[in-house]
Amino acid sequence: MSKRITSQDVADLAGVSRTTVSFVLNNEKRFSISPETAEKVRSAAKTLGYYPNASARALASNQTKNIGLIISRAPQYIATDPFLPQILSGLLDVLGQNSQGLLLEWVEPGQQLESYLELTRAHHIDGMILMTPRLDDPGMKALEETDIPVVLMGTIPGSTLHSVDVDNLAAAETAVCHLIGLGHTKIACITNAALPYTSANQRLAGYKSALEKANIAYDPQLVREADFDPQSGYTQMRSLLESKLDFSAVFVASDNVALGAYSAIREVGLSIPEDISVVGFDDIPLASYINPTLTSVAVSGHEIAVESYNLLTSMMRGEEPESLSVTLPTRLIARRSSREIGRSDKRGSETKSAKLVSCFNN
Amino acid sequence: MSKRITSQDVADLAGVSRTTVSFVLNNEKRFSISPETAEKVRSAAKTLGYYPNASARALASNQTKNIGLIISRAPQYIATDPFLPQILSGLLDVLGQNSQGLLLEWVEPGQQLESYLELTRAHHIDGMILMTPRLDDPGMKALEETDIPVVLMGTIPGSTLHSVDVDNLAAAETAVCHLIGLGHTKIACITNAALPYTSANQRLAGYKSALEKANIAYDPQLVREADFDPQSGYTQMRSLLESKLDFSAVFVASDNVALGAYSAIREVGLSIPEDISVVGFDDIPLASYINPTLTSVAVSGHEIAVESYNLLTSMMRGEEPESLSVTLPTRLIARRSSREIGRSDKRGSETKSAKLVSCFNN
DNA sequence: TAACATTACTAACGCGCGTTAATCAGAGGG
């Protein structure tokens, strides 16, 4: 077990004090250091292979240089999430540029009460980003009252926490309007998650709103709640299909869930989009690779990650960000899984935009 | 800015010393504490909302309670990785049970030389797990010479580092044998990544080995290197198709890449498995949801994660694990994307196993 | 009653580093 190399060792080798070492290695401009001494220190550090100890540094400076990404979801629901890597990729990208780290955590929905506070105090992070927040999360209010920098990836209506999100309601509305524009009037809906998750809630609201604007009656029987993964999408789609209810299209509020729906639809011998049009949400990379390619609402995970990071860092610097919440744009990407009702030729649906406009003007 | 609550505050409120507080909250059995005092301390901690500071604790105890997951890949290649969530899920699962944290990092291939050392010393981790190691990684040897607990998720032949992996070679061989068993003799191959990545290398070796055992000549022209994502799979498959080379099946060493291949095959008007049989690798959740369902080599990300964790923790406890490396089993899951050559009926390929045996006995 | 365990607790040091206040050498001005 080789002895650990401390800044004292570097100081000894360079023939200076530990303070000087610290100043040099941290580029401390407030104190002047002669170029020669600086060089001596740097070369000593290099020959010794010195790396400052993160814990000691964090303790002394009260900064860990880490941020936490907290997922309020059990690990089993994380395993199949194709959107998560995009978020991680975006965060790792910006964090890497600033030599910061990313600490991943999850909290069990239902016992978040104390978790968050413990997380910041007891873990090695300067601030945190909360993924997939839930409306019924009691820890959320506790968080509002602390001075810990927090950014929500998502929205909690009425919360004073800063947040980054897409306009789930409007996006879902656009997606369903797209279907309506294609002539569909019997449209089912499978949510992306349980309704306490705000994104699920809002996307469902968007679905309802689109129906309302088109004067289509809302039928609760046509709505199912999925649970993040394809399996749940399969189950809920089967349930819809077996209900013998009449519908020609389905809005699935998550591409990952939509995959399961695809599979269920195929299994009963129906085809997409001839028998059922499908519109997803998230535009995960696979959306353009599955068959038929999936019409979906594009959400940029990278952008969400970067905006969250920016908001968080400005808070960590002590600034009060100008905007409480950032809303990012979405874009409906029409592909082959949705087409005009009744059509049987092979072409896609190019009349989309015109119809969409009419929907908005209704 | 409310003052931070320290163990001294708890001690004061409880009317005991800070040492006692530490003993109580850490369940220190070596020293006896009366139940009454313990209770006093605990309630004081609760009323104050005390959470021990992680950095201070880490500094004093020389344990951060975090492990690092290091990915040697640029963020852009992380974004579409459907296997990563499985690993994360598994790790978060076991880590959560032991109230440990997961620090995510990535290092740019090409400049890993110093990165690893810096990571452990300078970051807040007790040990690390390295994902997707590369043969040409100069940092690997540096790691071997340190006493930092490291576990490789993957294999570096000849390395003294502990590792967890599946037998990529044998698994790939099985996959290709499966195709050979179905009568295919012209079999193309698209790797999962560039060949310096050991998994890519070994899977390609398995492909070659299977051909050799079946006395099929190896044709380098039928091999393409992909790059983790569907896009690269698409590109390479297009390249194969446009080469006008003759082949009836393709072994794609990653399901994610295979998705791109699917798309390319469809695009030129061919169908799977009628014209081309496809076998993937990883058995990501989506494999059973795409059309046609994808024959693939099942690899349990959860199991890999758990085994890596176990190996790592035993090393962190100072034990020398009995086994240098753990090899986990894989299982070929035959689905609809592969079938006997020339068949045109709708049934799947039930004769697989018999053929497989003959392949192994050749 | 003295000698000795045993139990219950605490004083004090050190982990490695950031940072403030202080020191020191030398330059320049009177």
Added chain:
DNA sequence: CCCTCTGATTAACGCGCGTTAGTAATGTTA
């Protein structure tokens, strides 16, 4: 020759906690 001022460096404290060696009080035995 003394004094001030600037530039270069350091002594020393504190971050919050784990932990060892030690003290004080209470039984326990001869």
